[in-house]
Amino acid sequence: MIRLEKRPEPSRTMSYATPLLAVLATMVFGGFLFAFLGKDPIEAIITIFWDPLFGEFAFFYRPQLLVKAAPLILIAVGLALGFKAGIWNIGAEGQYIVGAICGAGVGLAFYPLESWVIFPLMALAGAFGGWAWAMIPAFLRVKFGTNEILVSLMLVYVAEQLLASMALGAMRNPEGRGFPGSRNLSQYESAHNAELIAGTGMHWGVVAALISVIFAYVLLTRHRLGFAIRVTGEAPRAARFGGVNPGRLILFCLGLSGLLAGLAGMLEVSGPAGQITIDFNVGYGFTAIIVAFLGRLNPLGILFAGLLMALTYIGGDIAQSQLGLPAAAIQVFQGMLLFFLLALDLFTNYRLGFGREAAA
Amino acid sequence: MTGALLALSGLTKAYPGVLANDDVSLSIAPGEVHALLGENGAGKSTLVKMIYGLVAPNAGRMEMNGAVFAPSDPRAARASGVGMVFQHFSLFDALSVAENIALGMEDPPKLRELSAQIRDVSETYGLPLSPDRIVGDLSAGERQRVEIIRCLLGKPRLLIMDEPTSVLTPQEVTILFETLRKLSAEGTAILYISHKLEEIRVLCDAATILRGGRVVGTCDPRETSARQMAEMMVGRVLAGPVREAPEPGPxxxxxxxxxxxxxxxxxxxxxxxxxxxxxxxxxxxxxxxxxxxxxxxxxxxxxxxxxxxxxxxxxxxxxxxxxxxxxxxxxxxxxxxxxxxxxxxxxxxxxxxxxxxxxxxxxxxxxxxxxxxxxxxxxxxxxxxxxxxxxxxxxxxxxxxxxxxxxxxxxxxxxxxxxxxxxxxxxxxxxxxxxxxxxxxxxxxxxxxxxxxxxxxxxxxxxxxxxxxxxxxxxxxxxxxxxxxDVEQIGLMLGGAHGMEVANV
Known part of the structure; x- marks a missing residue:
């Protein structure tokens, strides 16, 4: 008989090995999925994981990797801080959208004035927008005990409606001949989040993502607030005994994750996306949840997880266009990654035992 | 004792670092109301958990009507005629009494039949309770009745009650005792766990006193004073290191x-x-x-x-x-x-x-x-x-x-x-x-x-x-x-603290 035995201490080895095992399991079962769809599984896996990095057109895809990974990492770092404390912000997508709207709004308000202060102001506005959007579930949770999972998630759909209304109304490009969507910020130098080194994909978002990783790492390992976050997640009563104010922690964690998501949104709208459109958001806020867990809620892990996720995005796009894999199959593939990660995570705290349990 | 319903001999159960039960023996006759006394941590709950199949003893044996009794889980214990009413209830507030009882049954009859049975039992044993009421609206005493009726529907031969009166008003205690006496008169044995010594004196036929996991005494509670029982529970006071009376500081x-x-x-x-x-x-x-x-x-x-x-x-x-x-x-x-x-x-x-x-x-x-x-x-x-x-x-x-x-x-x-x-x-x-x-x-x-x-x-x-x-x-x-x-006063302070009447001590 196979049983699960609780380990006396969480296994460090397993906690590092599970992300790799999860990636492997995803490759194997994703391979089955692609085979069922009538594609060559080996070729599909190679297309997704190898071609973007080392394939014939890698010079084109590699910068994309940074462009896609930056918002994922930026958002996931913020989410991970909350997740560690058991505070579940599922609505980063909404905060991302509102951050983009606020950031773009400031930029468009100055148009066509050129000044170096515009971009920093946009960044502040984007961060503030995301923060404010996240404070809605935070405040409701602290004040009325509502479930922040539901409230933050619902606010994503509110934010999407807001986005549509902005693209069609207040922020529509007056010179756009009636087409929905704002002016293109990439054509407005003061508001453009341009590549810092041409051809690398390196823009301010990448810088912000790296800074956020370092900031979160120091916070979690060296700062009292990070310790409060970790204790709250491990043992809420012990945290309270240790002097942690749970309400304040909720406000801080939701606020910070909203702030980073908003900043990511602003950097996206002013850079790679360029403009506010109805379909501006492509699910970074949700994928970041996977990234956060894939990175074991550890800032350094998230750095790698974000790059890996970006890889599956880009590789998935290539697989779609070259092999004709349906987009849904790619999404299932990405979902598998989280699924296997969570399933294998069990072995950090448990191990398999064989044979009958000794008499209790 | 001849014709014991349940006989425990040499039961031992160790948890890491603590011997919860050490060579515990006791026997209960049909219809007997048997008190299990002891301070918290004396091993009472471990003992009843073994009888109810929640934990397995490390050593010793249990016999039910002369046959070996080793329930592997509570279901087996219930099948052998052991029912238990826990101190904390496991009921769903949003459901009715009958629905709650049906949920706990392995093969529940139709709700209407069950309601009839519940009415039947509640009238027989003087436990007023309507099967259609929503549990969320019931008082603690009424909730306990739900649990008791749930047990009685299984027609137990031994009913274990863990601190049943801790949540009851005095009026509800009176009703409960009448029910228990009626059950006892019909031959159902009752294992009654409580700290309330006066209750035990009024209700129980025999008492086993546990202390530190061991049986430290048995008595007939009707002929033993609460003081004597408290002494047995608390044990002799050890002459600890004599402390000088401290100067009362600020x-x-x-x-x-x-x-x-x-x-x-x-x-x-x-x-x-x-x-x-x-x-x-x-x-x-x-x-x-x-x-x-x-x-x-x-x-x-x-x-x-x-x-x-x-x-x-x-x-x-x-x-x-x-x-x-x-x-x-x-x-x-x-x-x-x-x-x-x-x-x-x-x-x-x-x-x-x-x-x-x-x-x-x-x-x-x-x-x-x-x-x-x-x-x-x-x-x-x-x-x-x-x-x-x-x-x-x-x-x-x-x-x-x-x-x-x-x-x-x-x-x-x-x-x-x-x-x-x-x-x-x-x-x-x-x-x-x-x-x-x-x-x-x-x-x-x-x-x-x-x-x-x-x-x-x-x-x-x-x-x-x-x-x-x-x-x-x-x-x-x-x-x-x-x-x-001294021990006596402390026993009475604790006993008195439990609302026990000490008039006849």
């Missing part, structure tokens, strides 16, 4: 008319609790767990808020201060629950040292944590209090209960508190470790700290406390000098 911590409503349904409200702790003194607070001990400690430590001016330290109002502000002033606490409250299970001992010692030990400056100093402090706790662990990097949950307790208490003592409050300092701790912890508390008091020890272990309180008070249902009796109390 009052450090004062609690004034503290009343706090319970935040949860199963919690206890504190009602008008007042006491003072003086420098160099140990105040012992006795009483059965679940009478407000956890709540009292949470309020004293600052985890729960209370009304202004009800908790004062050297005349300064602490009521609005959180745990860290109180620590800063020198008011420290160690809660009962080691894993998950006093310590975070999956975190290392270094991290757990940081949990409460950050400010007082200078482990933090401008919000940045100094892990090296935290590790040094953890090592100091480990060394001073002989905590058995490979090192401070080990997770708290990898330590045995006694070792973790030494760590948790040591962590607070080494911070040189002015006032220390501990809940169950030696619960589940082996004798040597318990002695070390008690000695450390005595030493701390000698150096001028005021200490509050909340404990269910009366021997412990008699040994180390200068004054003694009993906590019951959120009320605290007036503290009395311990030296002037």
């Amino acid at each position: 009052a450090l911590l004062e609690i004034k008319s503290l009343s706090v409503p319970s935040p949860s349904a199963f919690g206890v409200s504190l009602k008008d609790v007042s006491f003072a702790v003086h420098a160099g003194e140990i105040l012992g607070i006795g009483g059965v767990a679940g009478n407000g001990q956890d709540e009292l400690l949470a309020i004293l430590s600052g985890e729960w808020p209370c009304l202004p001016e009800s908790v004062l330290f050297k005349g300064r109002d602490l009521s609005r201060m959180g745990p860290n502000a109180r620590r800063g002033l020198g008011v420290l606490a160690a809660p009962e629950e080691r894993l998950g409250h006093a310590a975070a299970p999956d975190m290392s001992l270094t991290e757990n040292a940081m949990l409460t010692a950050a400010d007082r030990q200078g482990l933090v400056s401008r919000g940045m944590l100094d892990w090296n100093r935290a590790r040094d402090f953890a090592e100091r706790v480990i060394g001073t209090f002989d905590v058995r662990t490979p090192g401070p990097a080990n997770a708290a949950r990898s330590l045995s209960g006694g070792n973790l307790q030494k760590f948790v208490i040591g962590r607070e003592i080494l911070q040189a508190p002015d006032v220390l409050m501990v809940n169950q300092p030696t619960w589940g701790v082996d004798a040597a470790a318990a002695a070390a912890i008690r000695q450390a508390l005595l030493d701390l008091a000698k150096n001028g700290a005021g200490i509050v020890v909340i404990s269910q272990d009366l021997d412990e309180l008699m040994e180390i406390s200068d004054r003694f008070a009993a906590l019951n249902e959120g009320r605290l009796s007036a503290p009395q000098p311990t030296r002037k109390l």
Whole structure:
């Protein structure tokens, strides 16, 4: 008989090995999925994981990797801080959208004035927008005990409606001949989040993502607030005994994750996306949840997880266009990654035992 | 005894670090109402859990009607005719009585039939209860009736009742006793667990008294006084180290008319609790767990808020201060629950040292944590209090209960508190470790700290406390000098604290 035995201490080895095992399991079962769809599984896996990095057109895809990974990492770092404390912000997508709207709004308000202060102001506005959007579930949770999972998630759909209304109304490009969507910020130098080194994909978002990783790492390992976050997640009563104010922690964690998501949104709208459109958001806020867990809620892990996720995005796009894999199959593939990660995570705290349990 | 319904012989059950039951034997005849007496931690619940198939004994045998009885789970126990009514109910508030009962049955009949059966049983045994009522609307006594009827529908031959009257009004107790007598007259044996000695004298035919996991005596409660039973429960008071009567120092911590409503349904409200702790003194607070001990400690430590001016330290109002502000002033606490409250299970001992010692030990400056100093402090706790662990990097949950307790208490003592409050300092701790912890508390008091020890272990309180008070249902009796109390008075204080009538003692 196979049983699960609780380990006396969480296994460090397993906690590092599970992300790799999860990636492997995803490759194997994703391979089955692609085979069922009538594609060559080996070729599909190679297309997704190898071609973007080392394939014939890698010079084109590699910068994309940074462009896609930056918002994922930026958002996931913020989410991970909350997740560690058991505070579940599922609505980063909404905060991302509102951050983009606020950031773009400031930029468009100055148009066509050129000044170096515009971009920093946009960044502040984007961060503030995301923060404010996240404070809605935070405040409701602290004040009325509502479930922040539901409230933050619902606010994503509110934010999407807001986005549509902005693209069609207040922020529509007056010179756009009636087409929905704002002016293109990439054509407005003061508001453009341009590549810092041409051809690398390196823009301010990448810088912000790296800074956020370092900031979160120091916070979690060296700062009292990070310790409060970790204790709250491990043992809420012990945290309270240790002097942690749970309400304040909720406000801080939701606020910070909203702030980073908003900043990511602003950097996206002013850079790679360029403009506010109805379909501006492509699910970074949700994928970041996977990234956060894939990175074991550890800032350094998230750095790698974000790059890996970006890889599956880009590789998935290539697989779609070259092999004709349906987009849904790619999404299932990405979902598998989280699924296997969570399933294998069990072995950090448990191990398999064989044979009958000794008499209790 | 011939024709015993249930006979237990030599039952032994060990948990890591504690022998919960040691060679326990008893027998119950059909129709007998048998009391199981003992302080908390005496092994009563372990014993009934073995009978009800929730845990398996390490040694010994059980016989039911002469045949070997070894239930592997509660279902097997129920099939053999054992029913149990737990102290805490497992009912769904949103469902009706009949639906709740159906949920607990393996093969429930149609709801209408079941309702008829429920009515039938409730009339037969004088337990007024309508099967259509929603459980959420019922009183505690009525909820208990649901549980009893659930058991009775299984036609048990032995009914185990765990502290059944703790939630009942006097009127409900009267009804319950009539039901139990009726059952007994029909031949159903009842194993009745309670601390309330007067109840047992009125209701039970026989009593077995447990202490420290062993049977320390049996008696006929109708012919034994509550005083004698209390003596058996508490045992002889050990002549502890004679303590000089301390000079009553200035009052450090004062609690004034503290009343706090319970935040949860199963919690206890504190009602008008007042006491003072003086420098160099140990105040012992006795009483059965679940009478407000956890709540009292949470309020004293600052985890729960209370009304202004009800908790004062050297005349300064602490009521609005959180745990860290109180620590800063020198008011420290160690809660009962080691894993998950006093310590975070999956975190290392270094991290757990940081949990409460950050400010007082200078482990933090401008919000940045100094892990090296935290590790040094953890090592100091480990060394001073002989905590058995490979090192401070080990997770708290990898330590045995006694070792973790030494760590948790040591962590607070080494911070040189002015006032220390501990809940169950030696619960589940082996004798040597318990002695070390008690000695450390005595030493701390000698150096001028005021200490509050909340404990269910009366021997412990008699040994180390200068004054003694009993906590019951959120009320605290007036503290009395311990030296002037003997077993009898303490037994009666506790008994009286349980609302027991002592007129005929």
